[in-house]
Amino acid sequence: MxxxxxxxxxxxxxxxxxxxxxxxxxxxxxxxxxxxxxxxxxxxxxxxxxxxxxxxxxxxxxxxxxxxxxxxxxxxxxxxxxxxxxxxxxxxxxxxxxxxxxxxxxxxxxxxxxxxxxxxxxxxxxxxNEQQSTGKIIPLDKDSNRNTSSPEREMILRMNDHIFVKNNYAFVKLKLNDLLYVEADNNYISIVTSEKKFLLRLSLNQLLDKINYKALVRIHRSYAVNINTIQSFNEQEVEINQHHLPIGRNYKEEFMKHFDFR
The missing domain is CATH 3.40.50.2300 (Response regulator)
Structure with missing residues (x-):
């Protein structure tokens, strides 16, 4: 969506x-x-x-x-x-x-x-509403004293089953279920849905820690995936929406724990 x-x-x-x-x-x-x-x-x-x-x-x-x-x-x-x-x-x-x-x-x-x-x-x-829900605010600026009234200030926040991502002047609302995966590149991440990418100045560790979405699982130092959107996987990679993402050696065991193999 x-x-x-x-x-x-x-x-x-x-x-x-x-x-x-x-x-x-x-x-x-x-x-x-x-x-x-x-x-x-x-x-x-x-x-x-x-x-x-x-x-x-x-x-x-x-x-x-x-x-x-x-x-x-x-x-x-x-x-x-x-x-x-x-x-x-x-x-x-x-x-x-x-x-x-x-x-x-x-x-x-x-x-x-x-x-x-x-x-x-x-x-x-x-x-x-933070105490009534899981709402959390993540300032993306290293300088916490930056003027919060600036319309250019980037941010992301979570409220219940949505995240709000600042895109230019406006917030856009994303359902957590619609998030496919997150890709990290140095100090930036790309939040990827089936329709669009949102580039933010934030580390992958910060994102995972702050939005605390259990279905978003780290599979590589540069990737976290929504396990609900995985189409297929093997020991080397996962496939999501025709994207093939690598599974890092250090993350394989933890990733496999999310599946009940019988």
Missing amino acids: PAEKINILIVEDESIVALDLANGLEHDGYNIAGIADNAEEAQQLFADNEVDIILMDVNIIGEKDGIDTAVEILKQKAVPIIYLTAFTDAATIDRIKKTHPAAFLSKPYSLTNVRIAIDLAVNNFAVA
Whole structure:
């Protein structure tokens, strides 16, 4: 299966602003799950579509504003919410805080700031759920003090049965089951699916340690494979999706332990 795009719901009462934002995010590689200008439509779109992040304007059409709408939506499922608003008075901020937003952007905002907010939202949401799931964040920079707000910052994180891989400005969502194998080359790895390769600055040991996916097994100093995707193997190599990958002498015994020979 191909990588899944991050799905974003935009709730904004100014149609021109909403469409401009949608176009910019789609260009970056995100998928727009829908655009709403009122609470009822926003809740319906959220219920009918898979939504990973919500961009929520506070001032929307109807009796319920964006904060009220966020409260109702969060009763259905917890997702990161990024508020977009021109209202920065104390009363509004206090109401927003009670919904535990992932980020807050005051208008006018730039697409760059929205990108950064989405980046942080995915990060913070994973951290908040780390104790309830296996979510882990792996900064790929050796310098841990690097500015985390940079839209160019590379990263990978795991949440439940998915990993999120930073690809240019956008995260892409990969099911762990769809991962075929990982190939290491010096300080870089290639995460390979049937549809695409993702090149990251990370060691193979770091990846295996941090995402902790038991089906991803080391077979060579340069390769780890998803044993669920192996088509055939012998003592020298495995075949996955017509790729023949070598089994290293030092990894053969451990690899064979994953199979019950009777």
